[in-house]
Amino acid sequence: MLQARGLAKRYGATVALDGAGLVLRAGEIHALMGQNGAGKSTLIKLLTGVEQVDAGTIELDGRTIAPASPLAAQREGISTVYQEVNLCPNLSVAENLYAGRYPRRFGLVDWKQVRAGARALLAELHLDIDVDLPLAAYPVAVQQMVAIARALGVSARVLVLDEPTSSLDEDEVRELFAVMRRLRERGMAILFVTHFLDQVYAVSDRITVLRNGALAGEYLPAQLPQAALVSAMVGREVELAGGRDASHEVPVDAPVVVEARGLGRRGSLQPVDLQLRAGEVLGLGGLLGSGRTELARLLFGLDRADCGELRMEHGPVELRHPAEAVAHGLALCPEERKTEGIVAGLSVRENIVLALQARMGWWRALPRARQEELARQSVALLGIKVADIETPVGALSGGNQQKVVLARWLATQPRLLVLDEPTRGIDVAAKQEIMAEVLRLARQGMAVLFISAEIEELTRLSDRIAVMRERRKAGELPGGSDGGQVLALLAAHEPAVRAAGAAGA
Amino acid sequence: MSTPVAAMRAPGFLSRLWRDPRQLSLAITIGLFVAMSVAGGVMYDGFLRPQVFLNLLIDNAFLLIVAVGMTFVIVSGGIDLSVGAVVAFSTVLLAWLVQVHGWHPLAAIPLVLALGAAFGALMGTLIERYRLQPFVVTLAGMFLARGAATLLSVESIGIDHAFHVAVANLRIPLGGGASLSAGAVIALLVVAGGAVLAGMTRFGRGVYAIGGSEASALLMGLPVAATRVGVYALSGFCSALAGVVYTFYMLSGYSLHATGLELDAIAAVVIGGTLLAGGSGYVLGTLFGVLVLGLIQTLIVFDGTLSSWWTKIAIGGLLLAFCLLQQLLVRSSRRRAPQEPPA
Amino acid sequence: GKGGGDAAAKADAIRVGFSQVGAESEWRTANTRSVKEALVAPEFNLKFSDAQQKQENQIKALRSFIAQDVDVIAFSPVVESGWETVLREAKAANIPVVLTDRAVDVSDDSLYTTLIGSDFVEEGRRAARWLLEDSASRKSSGAAGPVRIVDLQGTVGSAPAIDRMAGFKEVIGQDPRFAIVRSQSGDFTRAKGKEVMEAFLKAEGRDGIDVLFAHNDDMAIGAIQAIEEAGLKPGEDIRIVSIDGVRGAFEAMKAGKLNATVECNPLLGPQLAQIIRDVHAGKPVARRVEVEEGVFTRDQAAAELPNRKY
């Protein structure tokens, strides 16, 4: 149905794509895989008219097309969810779903119909939210769902989803897949990008792998074991799994780095007790909206706690500003990369040194040579794909941006590192390396609070697991607990809305 | 999903108003306006006469029209500094055509309006096509329009065409001796039209989308370029219309009319709750922004004891008091609201 | 407050609404002060309003005065035209209007009762006449060619700038010995006056300028500094005449740097008070009341300086 051949695209000196291609058939779910910076998003931008090709052809139904704008692509019947949530945060959810194609009465927008339609669209994804609130009032996950709903709402023949699941919980992913399967039955062609291998195998009919901007091959999932898929992406043999050394025990006498006693905030978090020892990785599990991010923000002084206290080695501390947290050796890799993480206009180097420099104060600047050294080290250590450390971070691929944020905090060599969904959008191989690095640092005495939506990842990496539910701590599990135990904690008291949704899936 | 999700469903208008900061601040603005009027009534005799409030509309009709156009520009994330100059140019052109060349006002007015819109569209095109900053483009536009006005006539031209005089003296009685001028009625119509345009049309919603995120608007397939040009054309049109209303108000065309009007208009829009960063605001808020500015002036005239410099200080002080109260009320009520959306 | 002890005293006071243009110059400030000092309680109850140099603000103030039902309205119009509608409203409300400082341009003369103030055109003429006389007396020095005049105008489009220019040209234009070689706006301010004069001096050369005509004293004072900095003697190498007669001008004349200033008297408060009394009492008043004004030159400066209040 949709066929692309020999696509090439360069941005200045960077070659984003060279010899990429793709064959998308009607009625299939097609996974597009590749490492961070392999060119997946760029390929999608070319297909959907955001960028123009330098070379190569795109054919739709045997007809060569060259969409000049997203609008043109939409007219061709291609509907897209881009990697960064690309909706207007100021508009209401309903409007975001209908912008550009409002139903009208007497030439005016028919708000009644917009609202009803919006609710119906979201209901398909089993999302029941107030569609009149501005989109910005909702967390990224919900925004992501809205973006997907918008794409579904356009009666298209081709649906393109660039990492739609990166910030979703397992439940949401299940909903999404159910919808995707329904659409496939109707003959729609679906192209989707993800870094979760399980998801690829769960839903896709065919896999295309990109490597370094070029087509590496097209495969059927049944004939391609996970390890082989990863090798195809990376271009060499990679050993999967690994993680925490099961025999590792955090010494009981290891100093307590941070201790929260009854830390809470009215309206967002019930009082929580939490203790982190040097060298320990504490996993924090919970469903969407369970309050994990809130806890992380309180620990870091981004929000002010209104009850309880926070103690560090040398006694109680009161954090009024992240700068104070940074000064105390805390670090927070925030969940919302685009708004709270990267500074898109600054270079990779500047982004990486930012937190360290903030800790050193404004007067003493890190010498330029030291900055470059730090940046180079980080680029090498985390495998950030970038030609030049002076490139603005905004020009990096999504996963590489995430790595830059991580690098920024590692550079401060914190006592406690809080990671809120740190591996979102990072490819399998890199994820493994990054977590290995985090574990290594932990073993050297850093404490880590690791927030993740993936239970498997949590159990594999954590020395201990705390579980949040409904804005309070539901319980704690010792290291080596299995996913079932975590689920049990998570699932207690599941509210009716969600239960109904899950049943429908 | 967990319980908070259920709590996020808004059952009624009141609770939505409570939670949606934009509507809340509009309500607070209106409330403060009323409070200020009452305070004026307590302090000064005759302040609460209906005609005093109608005069707010009569005397600020042109500002209101300009501010409605400005609201669109600011919501789209831009700014238009040329408005005052375009008003002045329109008055001069109209007076020049009518007085010097003997046109009938009804023939001259459409030309003036078309020129205003075209001038706005030209600035919009420069901004859109060459990626120039709206601030500087419209600043140049301001120089140009005022310069063109002085070129047409340095002196103030009085208009004594019978039609114009008749419209200028037209008073629509509202009972009890109170009345409204034609200009004020036009201004109210513009507000109504602006509110519908902003809230109920594709163009209006496109303006909000661009103001929220231009990149997203493009990816959503909205006609960004046309909308942007349209916004400035609209503002130019409103300024020209305000110029026409101005000639009904003053019966003269003068190159020094409406100096500094751009700042008043911006201030009115912002006081009305529109964010200068774009993406959020209401035309109705702008109406109250204009009324608040007018009320401040009226309070000072009613007081009638302030020297020139105390007048300036008082205007600044009242402006500050208003904005601070607005800000504090909005903040504290948002804090009391059940769940604060992440900042 | 509404009540208060002075309410009784104010009850039969004449309620006057006075709308001033602004406080843009010392002249204006002196004018305001004079009016305020003349219209004092208990005889008057003055509502003063400052329009910040904007006509629309003046109109708003007049409307407010009408809404407050004052006894007499007085104001200094920013420009001539544009007053028709609001004056009609005043007339309908039976409130007599006294203009100060300058006339307005209305179709119906009954819209205002009287005008008290100066005549900007006449001021321009006076400046020119002084120049004619001055050149006549200097003829012996016998410079070749026409007398080259540069002109520092007020704010473009403002009434005094237009009228003073018109009056000046009217007189000068009849005499072929004079030529205005450059004309530029100095916005009535010292800083701009200086800046523009600097440019004039560079463009015309040191010997290219014989006379400076400044539309107000402040611009002349700024220009004097520019002339001095260019190494010339103001008042000698370049003769300077300006308008207003503020204190600074007299100081400059005393120092020999300014040749003449045409007085434009702002102190019309007492005359205004008398007219308001008459108007309020229903007595007939003259349509136009002139203010006493003169032309002052260097030799009179020292004597006059102590009398200058502004």
Place this chain on the structure above:
Amino acid sequence: MSGAEARTSSRQVLHRGLAHPLFWPLLALALLLLGNGLFNPGFLSLQWRDGHLYGNLVDIANRAAPLVLVSLGMTLVIAVRGLDISVGAVLAIAATVAAWTIARMQAAGSEGLAPLFAAITAALGVALLCGFWNGLLVVKLGLQPIIATLVLMVAGRGIAQLVSDGQILTIYYEPFAFLGNGFLFGLPFSLFVVAAVFVGLKLLLDRSALGLFVRAIGHNPVAAHVAGVRAKAITWSLYVFCGFTAGLAGLLVSSNVASADANNAGQLLELDAILAVALGGTALAGGRFSLAGSLVGALIIQALTTTIYAIGVPPQVNLVVKALLVTAVLLLQSPEFRGRLRARLSRRAGGAT
């Protein structure tokens, strides 16, 4: 062969020069001055007279000094997504306070340099206070910058007139005149003031981490905050600094004309300053900024004004000329415009061959 090498390297230099953000503003300035020189051969000439340099170029630099100072402060405020439209009023306040202080000191019989230092201290102190006030409203109380500074813009002139009692305060005090009128090594003293502020600022921003923080705040204030940057404190101090530059400019202006005009000093300065900042290539949305660019921008504006005076157009044409010149400068700086122009030219050339 070495010739070819030299050619490529010189082309590289040219390319780098063209890509430099300052290239286009500088070119605009050069074109303006050259155009003047063509029209009016005396325009570019410089003479040594009475122990100092004399000529239009000196005038332009000297006249632009206050605007340059204010533009520098404005640049930084804009860089952190702010705006300060009160600079003109602050300038007037500082000028008035300086004149008032001198008059008071003299009346009290103080002599020598004491009144000078007292005036400078008082004026700058008040200006810093004004900046502090603006910062308070913006940073602490969360008002939108344009409204927050509008308050002082409106009230500030009133305050200045209150101090001066509505009079133009004339300064009869020689030492003070040196600031805005004096010459050092044959150059106007104000140029040294500007140079000191510019170099000091540049060093501070480049050598410390302040420049990085300012840009980070401008591009993404939330992310900068999360990274531990004291965004609010920095923003606040930049408002204070902007007030300081306006105060300094006020000293220069009042010293230059030996008087303080509360109502007219610095009228419309805010617009000129923002225009200068924009012409210099600073993004008005924050983040990207260039101090040198603003300096050039301010010079362009003053050169424009002086040009208008020099070519002797009638005053009523001033604004039109200014509008057209500004538009031309803007277009010249727009990469999109140059791109389209080049495309059109090459198409025409292609058509001809």
